[in-house]
Amino acid sequence: NAGVTQTPKFRILKIGQSMTLQCTQDMNHNYMYWYRQDPGMGLKLIYYSVGAGITDKGEVPNGYNVSRSTTEDFPLRLELAAPSQTSVYFCATQQGTWSFFGQGTRLTVV
Amino acid sequence: GESVGLHLPTLSVQEGDNSIINCAYSNSASDYFIWYKQESGKGPQFIIDIRSNMDKRQGQRVTVLLNKTVKHLSLQIAATQPGDSAVYFCAENTNTGGFKTIFGAGTRLFVKA
Numbered sequence: 679n680a681g682v683t684q685t686p687k688f689r690i691l692k693i694g695q696s697m698t699l700q701c702t703q704d705m706n707h708n709y710m711y712w713y714r715q716d717p718g719m720g721l722k723l724i725y726y727s728v729g730a731g732i733t734d735k736g737e738v739p740n741g742y743n744v745s746r747s748t749t750e751d752f753p754l755r756l757e758l759a760a761p762s763q764t765s766v767y768f769c770a771t772q773q774g775t776w777s778f779f780g781q782g783t784r785l786t787v788v
Numbered sequence: 789g790e791s792v793g794l795h796l797p798t799l800s801v802q803e804g805d806n807s808i809i810n811c812a813y814s815n816s817a818s819d820y821f822i823w824y825k826q827e828s829g830k831g832p833q834f835i836i837d838i839r840s841n842m843d844k845r846q847g848q849r850v851t852v853l854l855n856k857t858v859k860h861l862s863l864q865i866a867a868t869q870p871g872d873s874a875v876y877f878c879a880e881n882t883n884t885g886g887f888k889t890i891f892g893a894g895t896r897l898f899v900k901a
Contacts, residue, residue: 682831711889718797720877720891721832736888768831775820775881777889779831 701769811878
């Protein structure tokens, strides 16, 4: 039982490049979330999904897109990377009040 | 707007002492309040939660207190151990159109041996 798996663990992007952060879960949870965590800060919600085919914006959605074609996968897309998107990105699922987090993707935009 | 914040960014305690981490929140409509522990290089892990209609909940070595009058939440860790060193986040959870969890900035706990 792997839980929540994020890939890649680290990535360096040049300004203007695009990439997709992958997130997959094997717990059959309907709720999935993407957060970003800036140094010394808490987690800010980017996008969330309450089930396959349904996504919605969180607190800081600008510059990102998501899709949820299956229960298992919730990829996060950055189209035009900017230095302000340098952060650690966490994917999470939720069952009841409990959130289960992946190990994170550390992204640097230079 | 909604916010969950912490009073102290860092807390240093002696091994064996009790730790108290505090949190203020502003959304009185939140359904649950949750504490997470984040060790270096890892994602946050659930510690304990408390429903908004409760004022105290105990777990293994941890107790969460909720004071709705002053919108204050605290996490008490008994007999703090080196393995408790981490960043602790309080979070509030509202079930409006899907569970949305809002996290505070976090408190870093250092345990001195």
